[in-house]
Amino acid sequence: MKEEFLGNVSKGAPVVGGNFWLWLSSHDINWWVAVATLAYIGASFVFAWRKDRRAQRARESESGRG
Template structure:
């Protein structure tokens, strides 16, 4: 089953990659700026969430040693 899926994915890769490249290359700069902005905002939220989680875990470890 896995081999069949891998073979099917390998056969479809050039077609999918070509279609994806055509889709990407037909957008103007405003679209790319919007995508980059959304990616930056999303990454900021992820980094803030991870930092908050790290700080909470560090706080729990400090209180465990009291």
């Protein structure tokens, strides 16, 4: 059963990979700039949120010591 599944997956991989490459290459530069911008905004949000959490933990640990 497992061998059959792996065999079917390996037979379908070139088709899926080819379709993914066609989808990937069919987008123009504006689409890629939009994706990069969204990734940058998302990463900035995550880093700011993590920095705020670290600062909040530091304040909590300092207030607990005194």
